[in-house]
Amino acid sequence: MEIFIEPIGKLVNEFSKLPGVGKKTAQRYAYKIIDMPESEARAFADAILGVKRKVKYCKVCGNFTEEETCGICRTREQSVICVVKEPKDVAAIEKLHEFKGVYHVLHGVIDPLSGVGPNDIRIRELLARIQNGEVKEVIVATNPDVSGDATAMYIAKLIKPLGVEVTRLAHGIPIGSEIEYTDDVTLARAFVERNKL
């Protein structure tokens, strides 16, 4: 005999598909749903369906939006574009309330080992934005790993000749951490990117 009756087993299975969720955690989540009032469970299910139905990609920057173009593209200054890998990177940067420009979501990075070339991500669209725009600076905010670095280099090579400044987020020792405990790669990078005082 199965330990769970079918509807519970099914829900546990669905929760197990979420990132980092094992069998035990999925069970806890399922019990929570069972304990919810019907209306609350319905709201939960509706939120899942709503996200799939309503969330589209902004046709300009590729970020999540409910409209044709996203709220950021519609309202913010267009002279600085921050290039990121995924929409979640936009959310991370927006949280800072620091950056006042617009974004360009690549939806991936150049990664030959996985068969992802420059034409498989939204680099062509970035170029088009720059060519018919008043863009002054492109900040490349891809992750500091091999494919993030390669993508940043590729974009810089492509865009610099157009007279647009290309910058990249600084890498180095995280604020609040200690040199002793900083990993080798980060520490080496901090030396390379050292600044004049």
Add this chain to the structure above:
Amino acid sequence: MEIFIEPIGKLVNEFSKLPGVGKKTAQRYAYKIIDMPESEARAFADAILGVKRKVKYCKVCGNFTEEETCGICRTREQSVICVVKEPKDVAAIEKLHEFKGVYHVLHGVIDPLSGVGPNDIRIRELLARIQNGEVKEVIVATNPDVSGDATAMYIAKLIKPLGVEVTRLAHGIPIGSEIEYTDDVTLARAFVERNKL
């Protein structure tokens, strides 16, 4: 401006209601849903609704079931009843494939501080099952805490006069752990419940 557009914010909010899920984890879950194919997200939502629609409580033991009475009550020997606090405890014990009897889910424990008395949990139903049944033993498997202990004592006092044996799960040092690292309360309990060799 909100960092998330409304449908994503809503889903993050729903995921935050799950036990142990903070804002960051809820975001990760929401992104996963956005990345799912429509059909998979629909299956997820259906599983949530299915659990609320199909899962009922067994009218005999109080465990989860899709029928009037659960599969355990319908098929297993009725002479030993294992009393537990919640349906999830049934799942934990069933996983062992050791216990061959039936269950009785109290749906709570006696806890005067929270205003839960003997009449607020399914003790009356347990008594009824014993009075018109062929029950020989009642194993009380409530948690080893104040209210679990109180509930076990109460049930024992009530049932022993009916000539039914009442036992309780053993408490002591967990297998594989070390005496040095066992907490004081458990170690003290292990002394009290020591067995003859």
